[in-house]
Amino acid sequence: MRGEWNGLQALMLKECPYAYYIHCFAHQLQLALVAASKEVVEVHKFFKNLNFIINVLDSSSKHHDQLQDAQVSEIAHLAEIGELESGKGANQIQRLQRPGDTRWSSHYRSIRSLLKLYVPAIVVLCEIAINESTSSQKGDASFALTELLSFDFVFVMHLMKKIMSRTDKICQAFQRKSQDIVNALSLVSTTKMLIQNLKEESWQSLLDKVKDIVRSRSKKDDVTVEHHYRVDVFIAAIDSQLHELNSRFSESVTKLLQLSVTLDPKKSFEKNDICKLAKKFYPSDFTEQDIIQLKLELRHYELDVPNDLEFKKIQTVAKLCRGLHETKRSDSYPLLDRLIRLVLTLPVSTATSERAFSSMKMVKTRLRSSMSDDFLKNCSLLYIERDIVDKISIDGIIDDFAFKKPRRVQL
Structure with missing residues (x-):
């Protein structure tokens, strides 16, 4: 999985150089x-x-x-x-x-x-x-x-x-x-x-x-x-x-956790800790010029967002990210928005991903050994997101097909 030359990590990085490898x-x-x-x-x-x-x-x-x-x-x-x-x-x-x-x-x-x-x-x-x-x-x-x-x-x-x-x-x-x-x-x-x-x-x-x-x-x-x-x-x-x-949870991991907590709306706002978080743990995502610009953004952010009545109700970083986009403030604070997204996309577990890989055994069985990639992808998606699929009405799907335009069938 984590092989740097021939493992899954190497294949992923070839497709997306900015992907992060996370230990579960x-x-x-x-x-x-x-x-x-x-x-x-x-x-x-x-x-x-x-x-x-x-x-x-x-x-x-x-x-x-x-x-x-x-x-x-x-x-x-x-x-x-x-x-x-x-x-x-x-x-x-x-x-x-x-x-x-x-x-x-x-x-x-x-x-x-x-x-x-x-x-x-x-x-x-x-x-x-x-x-x-x-x-x-x-x-x-x-x-x-x-x-x-x-x-x-x-x-x-x-x-x-x-x-x-x-x-x-x-x-x-x-x-x-x-x-x-x-x-x-x-x-x-x-x-x-x-x-x-x-x-x-x-x-x-x-x-x-x-x-x-x-x-x-x-x-x-x-x-x-x-x-x-x-x-x-x-x-x-x-x-x-x-x-x-x-x-x-070594000193470096704990420091990352502690600095990440500074983004939590319930905690006290610390501009220096937020800049340290970007500089120390995300050097490939923030240049020196970006760090300087981030400090300027945080000065405006400190006087703007924490004093907004709508944002005072926010309790989590995920809701803060959503609130910035809903109010279009993400356009005013693009670097802070980028940092929040990086923290949110760094989970402490890859359990969901591992379950997705395991689900292929349920989909591609001995009797379905010749499935095409597209069919496997579609079936796996339905199985992985079955909580959402269970809410879909079968009658609604049938009605959608019924209203489709008739197609010519070649015999």
Whole structure:
């Protein structure tokens, strides 16, 4: 994708030299946070064992059916003793989800699915270890059951759930179509604060919860070295997340975010910061003469636009750009308008573009392998913009064709 000589980036730049290549922060951040966690030995072992356990439980239709039956029994038991609320859409049968390195938030969803199916998973692994026909299947189930009941596995599973529940918000937010780089700074700050609060306040509650789970299943307390779990696992895993967030949002990226915020109508207007933003991060789009002219534009802009009653209601940079064009002020401030457009077209995620590439698998299938480029383009456009297409009336399309002039058909 990003190859400078033969990759997609190189092909795009040949067609449009002014195009910008953007790393997908949502995808890249998710992979980086998981990789950082795996730097802790216990966390690395946990993810290896998590994959193994899910493979044992979900490797065949028979085991899958056994897991569903165990869920039904567990739900019925909890409802009978009054520990589970009933209602429409509640207590549905679920399945285990596999973590994948190329899928957003899949590790978090995988951990959550195993936590919800923890008791049924134990029941099924016991059945496989006792009743399965081959010794290899019995051995795999026995090993998976031992790991699932171990203090190390349960501790790291709950720890990673807590950590990933805090980082998942920023990963998901970066995938939205409406998310731009100006709004990213607050998300980064709040995520760091939540992880820091977890480090300072959640140790004892996490330890007590895991102790209760392990005691209820194994009838013994496996905790012998509390210092090891607190320093080498708990603190180390959290510190790795904080370090990765700090490195991903490095000083230059953070500076870009901070300078971009100066364009936000809700913030205080700083002419010098806006000029720095244009000069430092967009040197190919603004010459030295343009920077001088931009300073002159900003002097007039400061006295004009912020004092306009209509513009005082504007809350986002996107609406500011639209307002400048609707009031024809973009003609008076062309350089500022150019800078705003550059900031708006620099999203923190290429999730939408990646989904567009993935959609081709849905359109060009084995049965449609000989589609022409135009037909593929048109079908892909309808699939990608299906939210808009769903609003189009089929009857209206039929009426449009009916009113077309009749054409001569050659036989």
